[in-house]
Amino acid sequence: MTKTVKIIGGGLAGCEASYQLAKRNINVELYEMKPRKFSDAHHSENLAEVVCSNSFKSTLLSTASGTLKEEMKIMDSFILKVASDCSVPAGSALAVDRDKFSSEVTRRLENMKNVKIIRGEVKSIDLSEPTIIATGPLTSDTLAEEIQKLLGEEGLHFYDASSPIVDASSIDYSKTFSTSRYQKGDSDYINCPMDKVTYYKFVDELTKATRVELHNFEKSEIFEGCMPIEVMAQRGVDTLRFGPLRPVGLVDNEGKRPFAVVQLRRENAGGDMFNLVGFQTNLTFGEQKRVFSLIPALENAEFVRYGVMHRNTFINSPNHLNSDFSMKKYPLIFFAGQITGVEGYMESTMSGLVAGINMANKLMEKQKIEFNNLTITGALCNYICAKNQNFQPMNANFGILAPLERDIKGKTEKKEAYAKRAIEEMKKIMERDNEH
């Protein structure tokens, strides 16, 4: 019997998932609410609209996004193929002519005989039908309410206000100490002390730094929910010392209370990434690097992910999803794209790809593909479903990969070694899937 999968949302993830299912001879009904209804950021009638920058980031293998692209090429990514066909010169980055790209994705899907594109907003979810929900960071309100009913009050977030994350190996531990506040509980935090001169210089630079321009629709709801550190700093030079940088209850290795303290909290179980506690920020990425590097222990810190503040509907994936993007409670329902807590164009596409392949495998009673932490794909899939009380979206980066088997000193050599290992592993994974 021919099987049919309903895909909700014709963005990057939904289109990628549609192609992966259709090429495996599964019928697809792809629902897209445009042009009947547009989110605040979408304007084109076409599928796979690129809403902001036209860059899909670097193609260099010494970068995590370049490595992810290479993995996706091995997995036969449809979106990546169309992007390459519609690319515009952008140095080592893959950038697209956005109109050509979206209309080409739409045209190619329309021409696939087992893909039916249905225009209209989906307002409810039928749990008995194989479905992939890929409605993105700006999921329509009615469907978002349905998803919230399905997952419970804590299951869905509406904006992302994440602090920056640094690579643990790039922290200068000679300038940190690790007792807990009032010596209560385990000393899970790394404390980065600042003296008076450094603190005031930091506050001065923070308040002057360049910020990202928010969209009108984002302004009120984001700032109601969470105040950026630079806005807090503007309220008075000592505000941070009485807020997230308060030193009370903390004594350094010499038994003294520092003037101010930035705390770093473990981001993953392996302890190879730490986030800056209370540093929700709206500064541009370049300014985050410049200003946060004024914190003595972070002078040479490598930022695995910069802080962001934007409207972003995403589910609390660790409680609800498996690593193949299927729901723990309803095995026929998958989520894909930015709504799963991956962050970025390529990451969203990758999740549509993995959800599409695994939905197909499930319906064809084939084994599920397990992507492991040697690949960026697997590390992201595993990140979003790993237990995490402070779950925040994650982009492609080398910090989430399993450590290398041998220590490599040079930064570029280390990244290239991660990339080489990831690509070899992805080839093996896909060969195994083809054999089954």
Ligand SMILES: Cc1cc2nc3c(=O)[nH]c(=O)nc-3n(C[C@H](O)[C@H](O)[C@H](O)COP(=O)(O)OP(=O)(O)OC[C@H]3O[C@@H](n4cnc5c(N)ncnc54)[C@H](O)[C@@H]3O)c2cc1C
């Ligand atoms: C304003 C903004 C700017 C961004 N800029 C960047 C950037 O520059 N670089 C980057 O890497 N990432 C960026 N992102 C993050 C993310 O990578 C993109 O949003 C990406 O397009 C996500 O892909 P997706 O397939 O998950 O969702 P989308 O591409 O948003 O696709 C979701 C689709 O679902 C449709 N839909 C929604 N609700 C329903 C419904 N109920 N029924 C039917 N259809 C529905 C929407 O119309 C849309 O076409 C940005 C996000 C936002 C919100």
